[in-house]
Amino acid sequence: MIIPTYNERENIELIIHAVMELPEQFDLLIVDDGSPDGTGNIVKELQRKYNNDLQTRLHLMERSGKLGLGTAYIEGFKFALRNHYGYVLQIDADFSHNPNDLSRLYASVSKGENDLAVGSRYVTGVNVVNWPMGRVLMSYFASRYVRMVTGMPIHDTTAGFVCYRKEVLETIPLDSVKFVGYAFQIEMKFKTWKYGFKIDEVPIIFTDRTRGVSKMSAGIFKEAFFGVLQMTIESWFRKFERKKYQY
Secondary structure, eight states: OEEEESSOTTTHHHHHHHHHTSTTOOOEEEEEOOOTTSHHHHHHHHHHHHBOSSOBOEEEEEOSSOOOHHHHHHHHHHHHHHTTOSEEEEOOTTSSSOGGGHHHHHHHHHTSSOSEEEEESSTTSOOEESOOHHHHHHHHHHHHHHHHHHOOOOSOTTOOOEEEEHHHHHHSOGGGOOOOSHHHHHHHHHHHHHTTOOEEEEEOOEEOOSSSOOOOOHHHHHHHHHHHHHHHHHHTTSOOOOOOOOO
16 A cells, blocks of 8 residues: 655544555555655654554655656655555545555455546536535536547546556556656546556545645646647657566
8 A cells, every 4th residue: 555645643543543454454555755744753653553563554655856656656656566566546544545445445456356446526417515516517528528539438538546466566666657747547447448458447436635635736727738649759769568567
């Protein structure tokens, strides 16, 4: 399980406890971008509870500054592959994703033929709570736009709540992933699809954060809008042949 953080001291202890109490016994990696609010220090304190001589369940990767969501996940993916994890999940720290739904995402991949499970806000309608209508419409139509441009058969293309089978991350050349913000989630799904992996959408209810501050910005949406066009056009001129990368 990978959680990227930047100034999440109000949420980090609660989300770690919630993940650690799940029946699947997930290991957890926090990738913290030098949070000035002390998020990393809280994780270090909790490591005393969850780590011992027999097992290390709570890992912390501290980076020097705010380097972007996409690069945080790439570092997390490489960590997972180096340590031979069979399944890799993503979740936000702010409880917009219900930790209990992690079990459903994991089951979709581990118990079936799916290679990527997406916690989807839009596969059964619009399942978003506490967002202003403008943001709901922006998110919904952003996914519609991505689906129209790329041809991906995915309703929630921008979702950040997912579970990968390790073979997907071994196949995608992670160092070639271009986008670091909102578009990162789109690019990973697009490449998963182009390499021929099977994707499942698991319906979830998304609830806006009640603690802390959102990191969303206009620049992130700009990257996504133009990045999707560029990514799609470039894909017309290359072959997506599977081979295994080592990290």
